[in-house]
Amino acid sequence: MQLPNAFVDMMKPLLGTAWPEFEASYDRTPQRGVRIDRWSVRADDPSRPPILQAVSRHLQGQVPWMPFGFYMDEESVLGKTVYHEAGAFYIQEPSAMAVALAVDPKPGERVLDLCAAPGGKSTAIARLMNNLGRLVANEIHPTRVKILAENLERMGAAAAVTNESPGALAKAWPASFDAILVDAPCSGEGMFRKDPEAAREWSQDAPAACAARQKDILRSAVKMLLPGGRLIYSTCTFNPMENEQIVAWMEDELGLVVEELPNWPLWSPGRPDFADGRIALSKTRRLWPHLAEGEGHFVARLRKPESATTNAYASLDGGRRSRSGRERRGEGRSVGGARGTGTKDWQNWLAEVYECPDNAIKTPILHKDIYFSDELAGLAVDGIRVLRPGTPLARREGNRIEPLHGLALRGLPKHFFNVKPLDEQAAIRYMAGDALANDEGLRGYVAMEHAGLCLGFAKAVPGRVNNLYPKGWRKQGLISLST
Structure with a gap:
């Protein structure tokens, strides 16, 4: 592919003797990957069903750096199967899989993914916490946030799922999160091979413009971090x-301390000589496409000092807000919701349908006649x-409760009291919207x-089961892997 001349002029001196190998990597096919989520990749793991052999063949x-991540062929059909639609796996660029590992989320922690769409990193964080934390996935773009919610x-x-500016969230949620991921909007140079349009749109002014925007986002992010919390960039x-x-800049201006990331196979240390020569930058990690099977990526983890106070960060510019007009019109407010409303009815109904393993489902929020799991408990949401x-x-x-698709996908078959097994062909017909016997x-x-x-x-009902698969999710032409 044809790299932008200004990009070549910038990178060639930085890479030195490695430049020819780096340039040659653009002639190779981009790598695709898949992260297994609902199945176990180990035969000795009894907590999850084993990965289906029909899928493993693909x-x-x-x-190397992701225990449940795999490469797949560029022409793979896995994304057109019932297993993809049921959330068995997430198709994700391989180098991006390392970011959730850098977050290192623990059950019980409160985590914010500040720039979350389309959701690959958020869903990996939820998996690593076994859905036992409090995860908030935010996306400022109104179209992309809907894709995030669906994934x-x-x-x-x-x-x-929130749809706010970092500045608005920082004002509402000071010192609230154990970990915050900023997968920052950037100039996208690591995606040139995967997306040639990104190379055509790139300009030599893009890095400086993106860096300024990244600093705005990070000023807001650090305000929301608890003392001793970690920021993953x-x-x-x-x-x-x-x-x-x-x-x-984060060390100097935000008072954060760089932490050592794991030595993931085939990743390289960050380059102190690319900044001011400080040795701490070698604790960050880079994936170069001429050294590993993946697209370009950079990851760093920094820690907020335990001694940090909220007031120490109050003077930071929280970034530009983009919703002032809408806010003046009173739009974009929190869904709110009533905690505890109809709790007895809910619990009686749930006891007949689902063996509930977590409190966020046992005590949901009721908003506009929809029950939602309560993942925002403890956070103020006025104006968000x-x-x-x-x-x-x-x-x-009225007095009737009907389950929604999210409850089915949140659980495993063992959690439900009334289960109908389907073979793959019947599953395909079900996802197309057909009624079954x-x-x-x-x-x-x-x-x-x-x-x-x-x-x-x-x-x-007698003689058939009426299909409740959401009409907006129904798929025609899903591919069978067993034939």
């Missing part, structure tokens, strides 16, 4: 201005645009199951 070797629901991730670009130099406070679980219509004489709401996955709900 995998081309493990991603989180498809993957069964326990997460709230990542980009998919190569230039030092958006990588090592931003990390050095909350797209979803958690997983949409059920709809209340009720040979088992089932009654009431039924979780449809295939290969250890919950596919969605149906309503069983």
Whole structure:
């Protein structure tokens, strides 16, 4: 491919003798990857069903730095299967998989993914926490936030979704998070091979403009970090201005301390010589496409001192807000929701449908007749645009409660009391919206199951099960892997 001349002029001196090998990497096919989520990749793991053999045949070797990540062929059909639609895996660029490992989330922590769309890193964070933390996934772009919400629901991730500027969130949530991920908007140089349009749109002014925007976002992010909390910064670009130099700026201007990241196989240490020569920058990590099978990426983890106070960060510019006009009109407010409303009815209904393993579902929020899992407990949401406070679980219509798709994808078949197993062909028909036979004489709401996955709900009546798969999610032409 033809690299921009200004990009060549910038990178060639930085890479020195490695430049020819780096340049030659653009003649290779971009790498695709898939991160297994609902299945176990180990035969000795009894907590999850084993990965389906029909799927494993399409995998081309493990991603060295991700225990449940695999390479797949560029022409792979895995994204057109019932397993993809049921959240068994997430198709993700291999180098991007390392970012959630850098977050290192623990069950019980409160984590914010500040620039989260389309959701690959958020869903990986939820997986690493076993859905036992409090995850907020934010995206400022109104179209991209809807894609984010759909991916989180498809993957069964326990997460709230907000659609706000970093500055607005910083004002509402000072010192609130154990970890914050800033997968920053960047000049995208690491994606040139995957997306040639990114190379055509790149300009020599892009890195400086992106670096200024990144600093605005990071000023807001550090305000929301608890003392002793960690900030994970990542980009998919190569230039030092958006990588090592931003990390050095965070140490100097935000008072953060760089932490050593793991020595992931085939990743390289950050380059102190790309900034001011400080040795701490070698604790960051870079993936170069001529040294590893993946696209370009940079990752750093920094720690906020335990002694830090909220007042110490109050003077930082919180970044530019983009919603002033809408806010003056009173739009974009929190969904709010009533905690505890109809709790007894909910719990009685849930006891007949689902063996509930977590409190966010046991005590949901009821908003506009929709029950949501409560992933925002403990956070003030007045004035914040909350797209979803958690997983949409059920709809209340008068005295009747009907399950929603999110509840099915949040759980495993073992969590439901009324389950109908399907083979792959029946699963394909179900996801297309067909009604199926009720040979088992089932009654009431039924979780449809295939290969250890919950596919969605149906309503069983004599002779058939009526399809409750959401109309907006239905797919025609899904591909069978068993034929």
